[in-house]
Amino acid sequence: MAEIKKFESKYSIYTLESFGDKIFINRKVKETGVVSKFFYYINIDKNGNSKTRRIDEIVGKKIIGRALKDDNISSALMIVEGEKINKKKNKIIDFSNKSKEEYLFTSTGDKFFYHKKSLNSFKNNTGKTIISTHISPEGTCNLRCPYCSVAYRNSIGNRIELDIIKKYVNILKKRGLKAVILTGGGEPTLYPKINELIEFLYDKSKLELAMITNGTVLDRIFPKNRKKFRWLRVSVNLFDGWEKKINIPKEFINPKTIIGFSHIYTLEHNFGDKEINYKKILRKIIKLMDKFNVQYLRLLPNCLIKGDKFNYQHKAIDRLVSSFKDKRIFHQLKIHQRPDFKICYQSYFRPYLSEEKNPWTKKPGTVFPCDSIVLNSSVKKFLDKYAICEPERIGEYMDKKIKHKFKPPVDCEGCVFVKNNKILEYLANSSEKEFESYFKKVENKKIKHLHKNFI
Ligand code: SF4
Structure with a gap:
């Protein structure tokens, strides 16, 4: 070499x-x-x-x-x-043209209208805005995906003490927390106390539970705990032997749990010098979907690709999806935009507890406003300027006693939650009449959603 x-x-x-x-x-x-x-x-x-x-x-x-x-x-x-791409000849993707599967299985912002109480609390400053939260307990991952959005993090080996997670959840529970999504950071199932954590969230705290996982070490979850998830989303990453290593133990496959796959359409999968043939790959993914009774496959581009190139990846996905007539496959049309609102509203409704060390006590566990601020620069790690507080102080944040150190229009260039934030900003500043009529209007839309508490 x-x-x-x-x-x-x-x-x-x-x-x-x-x-x-x-x-x-x-x-x-x-x-x-x-x-x-x-x-x-x-x-x-x-x-x-x-x-x-x-x-x-x-x-x-x-x-x-x-x-x-x-x-x-x-x-x-x-x-x-x-x-240069000839833009006149090429219709750039229509991001408003979402599939009904995208509304059904993902967070598009529409689900806020099921939570009038939380929105009212935001308007009236009563500190009970919380609906759901993402928790990343563990920084270690068993895979090395080149396109990983936190590839540059220094949090490998970081994990949040179980007692700290419990304190955070207990504070939010008193304020109305309904649902928790276990996610990464690293691979959540590698958290040494993952079973204790599931039992605390589901059995003791009576919360709805979901998990985003790479699906390769799900057997770490005890059989008795495998039926406790409302949904499970497996990120299908490609590496040597992926089809065998992704394994969903049978107890997860039950009528109460919706199992979905998510796949990033990119050449950056870990395949050495082998070329990625997407039609072949998709056929293999479909076989796995049949095997594990997976209800959907969400395809999306690598979020770190910028500008028009990103839109052309969307176009390529469109073509790929339409060449398969499988209704379970949908293309997620996440749009990245620069915000024009002053604060991040959404963070009061669904904050993210990451395993990153917080800048104040240097202990693993930092509350961030969302799980995707990492997309706001090519620096693939969470930066201190976005950190909100230590987990134990989440109540103060909900009471608006802690201010953001970042400004969305300047620091959140690639926000994927602009629509949500705009709805929230509008409702926060609306008159009573406008507030009520918003809820009536969306009720009449009659779009089908699943998992209303996972906003
Ligand atoms: S990226 Fe969007 S949702 Fe995330 S912190 Fe910034 S404004 Fe909030």
Whole structure:
């Protein structure tokens, strides 16, 4: 193996290397030591068609040069022919055209209208706004996905003490908390006390429970605890042997639990020098869906891709989904926008407890306003400026005694919750008449939603 050239950015080391006649880009994340190899890039022609191509020396140097600018290899791996897409010829994706499956299975902002009490509390400053919360108890993960949105984190090995999670949940429970989503950070099932945590949330606290997992170590959850989830969403990541390693023990497959798959459409899966053929991959995913009685597959692009390139990934997904006539597959149309509202309203209704060390006591456990602020720069980790408080102080936050250190219009460039925040801003400042008529209007829309407490 020959090293052709080496480049360093703040978070990564990129080398262009050759192996036989193959040229590839090697990226090492400094903090975590995670190494990824990229043999292919996506070429987009002027009409917006995406094609996979092998990296050669010239293209490799170009990609690294671009990646170095903002440490964003995901965007750099997409090259637009002649640098411009003919926008007149190409209709950019219509983000309002959501499928009924997207409304049914995901959070689109519409579910707030089931929670008039919480919205009223926000208006009247009574501190009882909370509906649900995401909790990431564990920083360790058993996979090394190159496109991981927290690949640059330094929280590996961080885990929140169970007692701290309990305190946080107890405070919120008294204020009306209804549902908890266990997620990462790392892989939640690797939390050493995962069974105790499930029992505390479900049996003791009587909360609705859901989990986002990579699905490879679900057997760590005791059989008696496997039926306690309202929904389970498995992120299908591709790596050698993925079809065998993703395994959903039979107790999870029961009438009370909706099992879904989510897959990021990207070339950055961990497949060495093998090219990703998406039609073949999708057929394999469908086989797994049949095996585990999975009710939907959500496809979405890598959120770290910027600008028009991101929209053209959406287009490629559209084409892929429509070439399969399987009603279970849907394309999630998450839109990234720069907010024009002054504060993050949504954080009072569904904050995120992360395993990151908080800036005040340096202990694992930080409340952030949402689970996706990491998307607001290419720096794939949660930054202190977004940290709200230690978990034990969540009550003070709900009482609006703690102020944000960030400003959404400046710091939340890639917000995926603009629609939710705008609805909340409107309702917070509405007259009584406007407030009531909003609820009537949405009631009449009659869109079907599942899991109303998971907003
Ligand atoms: S990204 Fe959006 S939802 Fe998240 S903190 Fe910023 S404004 Fe709030």
